[in-house]
Amino acid sequence: MSHSITNFAHEELQHVSRQHLWYPFTQMQELEREPMVVIESAQGCWLQDTSGKRYLDAVGSIWTNVHGHCHPHIDEALRRQLDRVAHSTLLGLSNVPAIECARKLMEILPSGLERIFYSDNGSTAMEVALKMAFQYHQQTGQPQRTRFLALSGAYHGDTIGSVSLGGIDLFHALYRPLLFEVEHVPAPNCYRCPCQASFPGCRLACLDVLERALEQDGQTIAALVLEPLVQGAAGMLVHPPGYLKGAHELCQRHGVLLIADEVAVGFGKTGRMFACEHEGIVPDIMAIAKGITGGYLPLAATVTTDRVYQAFLGEFAELRTFFHGHTFTGNPLACAAAIATMEVFEQERTLEQLPAKIARLAAGLTPLKAHSQVGDVRQRGTMAGIELVRDKASKEPYDYRLRMGQRVTLEARRRGVFTRPLGNVVVLMPPLSITTEEIDLLCQVIGESIAAATSS
Ligand code: PMP
Numbered sequence: 001m002s003h004s005i006t007n008f009a010h011e012e013l014q015h016v017s018r019q020h021l022w023y024p025f026t027q028m029q030e031l032e033r034e035p036m037v038v039i040e041s042a043q044g045c046w047l048q049d050t051s052g053k054r055y056l057d058a059v060g061s062i063w064t065n066v067h068g069h070c071h072p073h074i075d076e077a078l079r080r081q082l083d084r085v086a087h088s089t090l091l092g093l094s095n096v097p098a099i100e101c102a103r104k105l106m107e108i109l110p111s112g113l114e115r116i117f118y119s120d121n122g123s124t125a126m127e128v129a130l131k132m133a134f135q136y137h138q139q140t141g142q143p144q145r146t147r148f149l150a151l152s153g154a155y156h157g158d159t160i161g162s163v164s165l166g167g168i169d170l171f172h173a174l175y176r177p178l179l180f181e182v183e184h185v186p187a188p189n190c191y192r193c194p195c196q197a198s199f200p201g202c203r204l205a206c207l208d209v210l211e212r213a214l215e216q217d218g219q220t221i222a223a224l225v226l227e228p229l230v231q232g233a234a235g236m237l238v239h240p241p242g243y244l245k246g247a248h249e250l251c252q253r254h255g256v257l258l259i260a261d262e263v264a265v266g267f268g269k270t271g272r273m274f275a276c277e278h279e280g281i282v283p284d285i286m287a288i289a290k291g292i293t294g295g296y297l298p299l300a301a302t303v304t305t306d307r308v309y310q311a312f313l314g315e316f317a318e319l320r321t322f323f324h325g326h327t328f329t330g331n332p333l334a335c336a337a338a339i340a341t342m343e344v345f346e347q348e349r350t351l352e353q354l355p356a357k358i359a360r361l362a363a364g365l366t367p368l369k370a371h372s373q374v375g376d377v378r379q380r381g382t383m384a385g386i387e388l389v390r391d392k393a394s395k396e397p398y399d400y401r402l403r404m405g406q407r408v409t410l411e412a413r414r415r416g417v418f419t420r421p422l423g424n425v426v427v428l429m430p431p432l433s434i435t436t437e438e439i440d441l442l443c444q445v446i447g448e449s450i451a452a453a454t455s456s
Contacts, residue, residue, distance in 0.1 A: 010038070010050045010051055013038050013050060014035050014036065014038070017031075017036055017038065018031055018032070023036075034410075037049045037053075037055070037413070037418070038050045041070075042057070042069030042070060043068075043069055043070050044068040044069060044070075044431075044433065045057050045065075045068055045069075045430060045431050045433065045434050045435075045438055046069070047061075047069070047418060053416070054416060055413065055416055055417060055418040056416060056417045056418065056430070056438060056441065056442055056445075057069070057418055057430065057431065058412070058417050058418060058419040058428050058429070058430050058442055058446075059418065059419040059420050059427060059428070059429050059430070060295060060429050060430055060431050061295050062290075062420070063232065063264050063269070063290050063291075063429045064290040064291055064293075064294075064295030065291075065294065065295030065431040066267055066268060066291045066294045066295055066341060066344075066345075066350070066431055066432050066433070067294050067341065067344045067345075067348070067350065067431065067432065067433050068431050068433040069431075071294065071340075071344060071433075073340050073343060073344050073347065074294050074296055074337055074340040074341060074344065076340075077336045077337065077339065077340035077343075078296070078333060078336055078337055078340075080336070081097060081332055081333050081336035082333065084096075084332070085332055086332065086333050087328065087331050087332060087333065088332065089327070089329075090118065090325070090329045090330035091325050091329070094330075095330060095332045095335075096332070097332045097333075097335035097336045097338075097339060098118065098330035098331075098332065098335045100335070100339055101116075101335040101336075101338045101339050102116045104338070104339050104342045104343075105301070105303070105338075105342070107342075108273050108274075108342060108345075109274070109286070109303060110274060110276055110277060110281075110282045110286075111282070112282040112305055113282060113283075113286055113303045113304065113305060114303075114304075114305065114306055114309075115303060115304050115305070115306070115308075115309045116301050116302075116303050117132070117301060117302045117303070117304070117322070117324075118299065118300070118301050118329045118330040118335075119300045119301070119302065119326050119329055120298045120299065120300055120326055120328055120329070120331075121157070121289055121298050121300050122156070122157050122162075122261075122263035122264075122287065122289035122290060122300055123156070123157025123158055123159040123162045124157075124159065124300055124326060125263060125287035125288065125289050125300035125301060125302045126156045126157050126159075126161065126162040126165070126225075126259075126261060126263070126287050126302075127157075127159055127161045127162060128287075128302040128324060129223075129225070129259045129261075129285045129287050129302045130148065130161050130162075130165075130223075130225075130259075131161075131322070131324055132285060132302060132304065132308065132322065133148075133222045133223040133257045133259060133284075133285060133308075134146060134222050135311075135312070135322065136222075136257065136308050136311045136312075137222050137257075139311045139312065139320050140311050142255070144219060144220050145219070145220060145221060145222040145255075145256075146220065146222060147181070147182070147183065147217070147220050147221050147222060148164075148165060148182045148183075148221065148222055148223055148224075148225055149182070149183050149184075149185060149210075149213060149214075149217075149221050149223070149224045149225070149256070150165045150166075150167060150182050150183070150184050150185075150224075150225045150226065151167060151184065151185060151186075151187035151226050151227075151231065152167045152184045152185065152186050152187045152194075153167045153168060153187050153189075153231055153233075153234030153235075153237060154166055154167040154168075154184065154187070154225070154226070154227070154231065154234070155167075155168055155171070155227070155231070155232065155233030155234060156225065156227075156261050156263075156287075157263075158171075160175075160178060160179065161180075163175055163178075163179060164179040164180045164181075164182050165182050165225050167184050167187075167234075168233060168234065170400075170423075171233075183213065183217065183221075185209050185210050185213045186206065186209055187206075187231060187234065187237060187239075188204075188206040188237075188239045188240055188243045189237050190238070190240055191237075191375065191376040191378070191387065191395070192395065193206075194206065194209070195208075195209070199240045200240070204240065204242055204243060204246055206240075206243065207242075207243060207246040207247065207250070210224075210246075210247055210250055211250055214250055214251075214253075214254045214256065215254075218254035218255070218256060219254075219255075221254070221256045222256070222257060223251075223256060223257040223258065223259045223284070223285070224247060224250075224251050224256055224257075224258055224259070225259040225261065226244075226247065226258075226259075226260065226261065227260075227261045227262075227263075227264065227265065228244050228260045228261075228262060228265060228275040228276050228279075228283075229244060229265055229270055229275040229278060229279075229380055230264070230265050230269075230270065230275070230380045230383050232264040232265070232383070232422075232427075233264075233422055234422075235385050235387060235422050235423060235424075235425035236378050236380075236383055236384060236385025236422070236425060236427055237378065237385075238378045238379070238380045238385075241278075241279070242279070244275075244276065244278075244279040244281060245279040245280065245281055248279075248281040248283070251284075257284040257285060257308070258281075258283040258284050258285070259283060259284065259285045259286075259287070260275075260276055260283035260285070260286045260287070261286075261287045262274050262275055262276070262286055262287060262288050263287055263288065263289045263290055263300070264290060264383075264429075265383070266286075266288045266289075266290070266291055266292070267288070267290070267291030267292060267341075268291065268345070268350060268351055268354065268381070268382075268432045269291065269381050269382055269383050269429065269432070270380050270381035270383065271351075271354050271355070271358055271380070271381035271382070272351070272381075273345075273351060274286070274288075282305070284304060284305055284307075284308055285302060285303070285304045285305075285308065286302070286303045286304075287300065287301075287302050287303075288300065288301050288303065289301075291341070292338045292341065293334055293337035293338045293341055294337060294338075294340070294341035294344070295431070296334075296337040296341070297331070297333060297334040297337050298328075298334060299331065299334035299335065299337070299338055348433075350432050350433070353432075354381065354382065354432065356436065357382060357432075357434065357436060357439060358379075358381055358382060360436045360439045360440070361379060361382060361384060361428075361439050361443070362379055364439055364440055364442070364443025364444070365377050365379060365384060365386070365443055367443075367447060368386055368443070368446070368447055368450065371447075371450055371451070371454075372392055372454075373388050373389060373390070373392070373404075373450065373454040374386055374387070374388060374389070374392070374450065375387045375388065375389035375392055375395050376389075382428075382429065382430060382432060382434070383428070383429050384427070384428040384429070385422070385425045385426070385427055385428075386425065386426040386428075386446065386450070387424060387425050388404045388405060388408065388424045388425070388426065388450070388454065389424070397424055398424050400423060400424075404424050404453065404454065405421025405422065405423055405424050405425055405426055406421055407453040407456075408421065408426050408446075408449045408450050408453040408454075409421050409426065409449070410453075411448070411449035411450075411452045411453045412445055412446060412449040415445045415448060415449060416445070417441075417442060417445045417446070417449075419446075426446060426450070428442065428446070430442065
């Protein structure tokens with residue numbers, strides 16, 4: 001009988017993991033001290049490790065999981081697709097699930113977004129968006145529009161183009177010599193307002209800053225890139241209502257394309273299918289990934305309007321082709337998972353269940369606001385961030401070396417809840433299928449974990 005990795009004893013898995021794996025965003029030296037939790041199986045919102053311990057997946061397997069793990073409809077769709085073909089290329093051929101997935105996306109995307117360019121993950125979806133926006137202007141008589149505008153604290157992925165857009169020094173500063181220049185305008189941040197104002201009295205002074213940047217450089221800017229409504233990796237920064245709509249209007253006035261990165265916020269996470277719907281805007285280009293397959297498989301899409309698409313048409317010799325494509329673009333298995341994920345949204349009326357769950361989460365998080373080390377609790381839809389501070393009155397952050405967010409999540413892990421922090425912010429982003437009982441448990445454990453970590 002062949003010896004599969006799953007037959008390895010728990011200790012052996014830890015040993016091989018330590019010897020040969022290099023984990024993402026992880027100081028590997030620490031693995032010596034803190035053994036990895038090794039997940040073996042999952043069901044619904046619960047992950048199970050090789051020792052049989054269960055964890056509530058409070059971060060939705062990094063913001064991807066939508067309908068829960070091992071969902072029978074998605075599992076079945078994948079099995080059926082496996083019997084047909086696992087992969088065939090979209091370079092020179094098409095495949096059935098890639099086409100059907102595009103049709104299904106048409107039913108849910110904001111109207112006006114009608115061309116689907118597939119890739120593999122959020123970063124590649126953003127690379128595609130950047131190249132598309134750049135080339136669009138090259139081919140529509142505005143070749144001087146070569147620059148991009150992004151928000152402070154932006155995070156759009158880990159590839160060089162998306163890192164260029166990034167505004168998180170901890171992750172991005174080291175790579176500056178490799179990156180192209182991007183202008184960053186201060187992001188709206190109501191807890192630490194860059195304009196020293198408060199909403200709604202400020203009347204969105206942060207939009208004035210954006211307006212000034214566009215008035216100054218608008219003619220050379222290809223696109224404004226932003227995460228609509230919630231800047232995830234910046235620490236679940238929730239934008240004030242009206243910012244997105246205002247930014248969209250400014251872009252239109254200045255002939256600048258708007259690229260909406262819905263990689264994190266898309267597929268129900270804000271309470272609507274896409275965050276842009278809350279403010280009734282249709283961006284020129286939208287990037288989607290993560291939740292598109294329900295969190296099952298890597299798949300992403302950069303979707304755009306007919307206006308952008310038309311700029312790429314012409315005789316081959318005119319060289320207007322979009323010369324971009326990844327090996328696994330439009331992978332049939334991933335597209336089958338995406339179709340099934342969208343079907344489950346309909347079958348289970350997922351979006352209709354959300355208001356009650358969002359309210360329950362808000363109610364569960366409310367008591368945390370009173371904690372002496374909790375500076376801010378931010379929530380939009382099922383996404384939440386709890387910012388821990390050393391001093392509540394002055395909002396002084398904890399020294400990053402104390403790793404307070406990490407300490408809280410380790411306490412939570414001991415109590416059977418898995419999440420991953422962003423600096424001093426404890427992040428919650430469970431699958432949309434989470435039950436109200438599970439939400440109550442989650443909030444209770446997070447409260448206990450904050451108390452335990454900040455008092456020790
Ligand atoms: N954009 C946003 C807003 C994200 O949150 C992420 C990932 N967290 C990405 C892009 C990059 O996605 P991926 O990790 O799939 O490359």
